[in-house]
Amino acid sequence: MTQATLQTQDSAPARKLLAALELGGTWWKLCASSGGTKVTETRVAAGDVEGLWRALMAAKVRHGVPASGPVVTCYEAGRDGFWLHRELERRGAHSRVVDSSSIAVDRRARRAKTDRLDARKLLAMLCRHEQGEVLVWRVVRVPTVAEEDARRPQRELARLTQERTGHVNRIKSLLTLHGVRVAIRGDFPSQVASVTGSAGTPLPTDVRAEMVREWQRCSLVDTQIRELETQRRQRAHAEDSPAAQQVRCLTRLPGIGPTSSWLMVQEIFAWRQLRNRREAGALVGLTPTPYASDGSRHEQGISKAGNRHVRRVLIQIAWGWLRYQPHSALSQWFQQRFGHGGGRLRRIGIVALARRLFIALWRFVDAGLIPDGATLRAA
Numbered sequence: 001m002t003q004a005t006l007q008t009q010d011s012a013p014a015r016k017l018l019a020a021l022e023l024g025g026t027w028w029k030l031c032a033s034s035g036g037t038k039v040t041e042t043r044v045a046a047g048d049v050e051g052l053w054r055a056l057m058a059a060k061v062r063h064g065v066p067a068s069g070p071v072v073t074c075y076e077a078g079r080d081g082f083w084l085h086r087e088l089e090r091r092g093a094h095s096r097v098v099d100s101s102s103i104a105v106d107r108r109a110r111r112a113k114t115d116r117l118d119a120r121k122l123l124a125m126l127c128r129h130e131q132g133e134v135l136v137w138r139v140v141r142v143p144t145v146a147e148e149d150a151r152r153p154q155r156e157l158a159r160l161t162q163e164r165t166g167h168v169n170r171i172k173s174l175l176t177l178h179g180v181r182v183a184i185r186g187d188f189p190s191q192v193a194s195v196t197g198s199a200g201t202p203l204p205t206d207v208r209a210e211m212v213r214e215w216q217r218c219s220l221v222d223t224q225i226r227e228l229e230t231q232r233r234q235r236a237h238a239e240d241s242p243a244a245q246q247v248r249c250l251t252r253l254p255g256i257g258p259t260s261s262w263l264m265v266q267e268i269f270a271w272r273q274l275r276n277r278r279e280a281g282a283l284v285g286l287t288p289t290p291y292a293s294d295g296s297r298h299e300q301g302i303s304k305a306g307n308r309h310v311r312r313v314l315i316q317i318a319w320g321w322l323r324y325q326p327h328s329a330l331s332q333w334f335q336q337r338f339g340h341g342g343g344r345l346r347r348i349g350i351v352a353l354a355r356r357l358f359i360a361l362w363r364f365v366d367a368g369l370i371p372d373g374a375t376l377r378a379a
Contacts (some may be wrong), residue, residue: 017065018130019056020122021075022115023084028052029115031123032059037131039123042118056093074126076100077140085142096126101305102138147271150243154263157228158309160221162283167218171211171316174191178203188215210287232262245268246365252376253364255324267310277359284311286355302351310358318354330356 013036022029023046030042030052040062044054056071073088074096088095103125105111128136143151171184179198185191189212197203236247236258243265250261274280281287285306291298304311324333330353338349360371370376 015065016070016072017060018126019073020119020126021077022119023080029119030055031119034063034065035127053091074098075121079169082142097140099138099140112250136260143271151266153228154266160225164218164221167214171214174207249365253374255320256317260317261314264310267307274362280359280362281355284358286295314354318350318357321357325374328374
């Protein structure tokens with residue numbers, strides 16, 4: 001055997017198993033390959049990690065992958081979250097969690113969609129990714145269990161706030177249904193007993209009972225909101241964790257309150273390592289998406305591909321920044337560029353201001369650089 005043959009054998013890449021998962025509520029569809037044209041398909045009960053691992057080991061045998069060969073898996077980020085990724089990594093596999101919105105699809109008006117077709121498409125893209133085509137999709141940055149758990153209070157608080165608004169709106173709708181418009185007070189059950197309709201008659205019994213039950217649910221939600229807000233204030237004052245320090249740093253800026261500070265910290269600043277301003281803007285989906293083809297050129301608006309929770313709050317913070325930080329460089333830039341325009345131009349400008357403001361807040365939290373012209377509260 002010649003030396004060239006030995007070098008070729010030594011440099012030959014080790015065979016590995018590539019597997020794509022389409023996760024469903026009842027069954028998981030598994031498509032596996034070793035990089036060639038042969039593809040095996042298996043169905044595993046949803047949540048059965050042991051059964052999934054046995055199917056992967058069986059696929060190794062079918063495709064001639066040695067027992068010590070690596071296993072590379074992928075699935076789309078969705079309702080199942082990241083627990084499966086952690087289980088596969090713990091067992092020795094290399095898992096990829098893919099952003100589903102980054103997967104290219106057929107643009108026909110009607111296209112076939114089944115678990116089998118989706119799993120095979122994922123497998124084909126995984127093969128391309130492993131061959132070096134890194135732009136074939138976007139891989140999700142998976143948080144740790146602690147990082148993921150730290151986001152729950154803020155998301156629960158936002159959901160409870162929406163739920164409370166829904167209860168109040170439902171009560172107002174029931175009152176309006178009978179021509180009644182009154183301010184809802186804390187003693188609403190006794191208040192509704194004395195309310196009369198448009199004809200001066202008492203409200204129907206079932207309507208009053210429904211409004212009282214709606215108020216009881218609203219009171220429970222309001223109690224839970226206050227408990228979460230109290231816990232958040234205590235953490236901000238008592239804890240010495242990096243997240244609490246970042247919150248205290250942000251709340252020193254007039255125009256930024258504890259709710260938006262905790263949201264930005266737990267969703268991004270506390271666990272994401274941003275490298276540049278472009279990455280910061282893309283992370284919250286505030287980057288522009290131009291359309292330029294031949295002679296047609298126009299702007300399609302922001303990408304909206306990032307964290308929607310932070311993006312929503314950033315727009316609110318940007319309006320508040322103009323009010324509470326009028327002498328800052330960002331506010332002066334907005335007034336010079338968009339201040340003399342109409343409502344539509346100002347709404348466009350506030351998105352640009354939100355992007356610039358988020359970059360400035362990142363630099364303030366990360367490197368202590370105070371936004372130009374901004375004032376600080378006392379520590």
